[in-house]
Amino acid sequence: MSISVIIPFYRRHYNLKFCLQGLNAQRSSCFDVIVSAFEVDSQLEQICNPYPFVRIEAMSGIQWSVARSRNTGIRAATGEVLLFLDADILAQPNLVELHRAVQIESKLSCMVPGRVLNFFPYKQSSGLYTEIIEESNISDLLFDAENRLPSDERWGLPKPIPLPWSLCWSGNLSIPRKTVLDNELYFNETFIGWGCEDLEWSYRAYQTGCQVKFCREAWGIHLPHSRHIKQQITSEKKNFRKFLQNYPTFExxxxxxxxxxxxxxxxxxxxxxxxxxxxxxxxxxxxxxxxxxxxxxxxxxxxxxxxxxxxxxxxxxxxxxxxxxxxxxxxxxxxxxxxxxxxxxxxxxxxxxxxxxxx
Incomplete structure (x- = not known):
């Protein structure tokens, strides 16, 4: 079973370098990588060129849209499974193979969320959030990461999970490509800014009968980057309101x-x-x-x-x-x-x- 890894990319060259190094170190070789980029510059090409399994797809439009970027990747993908991975994720060496194994074992179509360590977007409510990666290589970053870094809150929730689709964050998530194409499960490009577009997408996928199977072992590290927390929260609130307008349900x-x-x-x-x-x-x-x-x-x-x-x-x-x-x-x-x-x-x-x- 082949996998196409889809990475939406916008101006985070430093993190993408680590992301691709992590994918190059995967123990599985049954995958290719699509970097769906808003701007294709020489720096991006320099980062991607060393890896023969990576290709750059230029997305259309005059404004950055993570939804349109993922859709560009979906249309370019050829793998039997789509693995959405953010450019800020450093994958542990078995991540791709673990996604592949769950998809092979599943008798029904399923979304597979993997853990994302060091990701806590709501802990700081205002101001500019800036961190610097001090480690110089992926071995240092990955070493003892599960014990050293903040865990993924989703795995601390009590069971049963009442709204599993709402935990399908697209930073580390796989789904069969056939499920996406058969049900026209493209991301809604009317969502502007940060947040919610992946949950609206996973809600629609769940309505088709697509199950959710969490994979704790398929973890990656969220690499820090500059971001405006206030702006992100404002954007997310607007997007959630749009989600409710499209699907006015109690959930x-x-x-x-x-x-x-x-x-x-x-x-x-x-x-x-x-x-x-x-x-x-x-x-x-x-x-x-x-x-x-x-x-x-x-x-x-x-x-x-x-x-x-x-x-x-x-x-x-x-x-x-x-x-x-x-x-x-x-x-x-x-x-x-x-x-x-x-x-x-x-x-x-x-x-x-x-x-x-x-x-």
Whole structure:
């Protein structure tokens, strides 16, 4: 089974050098590498030329887009498996072979997320985040990395994982190419900036029946680089809102509200609290969540639609509507009996989308 490694690239030459050194040291040889670049310059060519298994694909467009970069790689790939790997990832020597082994063993189509060490984008909430790689070679960087570097939070979540698709970060993730092509699973290029485009993609992949199989052993190190945390968080919030507009479901609502790690940690507890108030099982409580709306009115927490109403299967903590969309918002009594941590954000959101303040 052959693998095409797809690396989106934009101006991080130093990290790409380490990334390709790590791939050159892989114990598997059944793969090729596509560097999908926004700008092809002599420095990039100098980094890639020593490796015969690497080819550069120039992406189109006048603005950088990680989604379009990955799509360029998908269209150029020939491997039976696509392995998305960020240019900032230094792969341990068995990473490609481990992805290959899981894909071979899987009887059904699956996404395989591998661990990413030293990646914690939400620990610092503001300012310019700058780190410098002090080690001079990949052996130093990889040495005792699993014990030396911060681990991947996804592997610390309690089981079962309620929203496994939301943990399919594209920095180290494989999927059969046939699954992608048969279901036209290209990344949504309308997402601008950092964040969420991979989770929206993995959500669509999951809806096709594609499973998720986590591979702890297929780890890589996230190499540090300069980044603007405030700008990234602002961009991600906008992208999550777009995700919810495209797929207004309870799962995406909670993901938009809490983000991936905390959403998976809290999802079942949230459903349990809703089920207690409604006197339903957790399964039925989730199925019962629905709001109905007309052009000027929204009814929250309804059991059935009125004529001409449209339905969204949301709780109401986050909605896809703009500010002051509705003249009237109707909230049922059972919403008022929810725990404070759920009730207050619902009230805030309803006041945001209603032209008059709710009592």
């Amino acid at each position: 995406v609502e909670i993901l938009t509200w809490l983000n991936d790690i905390e959403a998976n940690r809290s999802f079942l507890d949230i459903l349990l609290d809703i089920s207690k108030v409604r006197g339903l099982s957790i399964y039925d409580a989730q199925k019962s969540l629905m709001m109905g709306f007309l052009p000027n009115r929204l009814r929250l927490g309804i059991d059935k639609l009125e004529p001409d109403e449209k339905a969204l299967f949301l709780l109401g903590i986050v909605t896809p509507f703009e500010k002051n969309t509705f003249d009237e918002v109707i909230v049922p009594n059972w919403i008022e009996r929810l725990p404070t941590y759920l009730r207050l954000p619902i009230q805030i959101e309803m006041n945001r989308i209603c032209k008059k303040e709710l009592i």
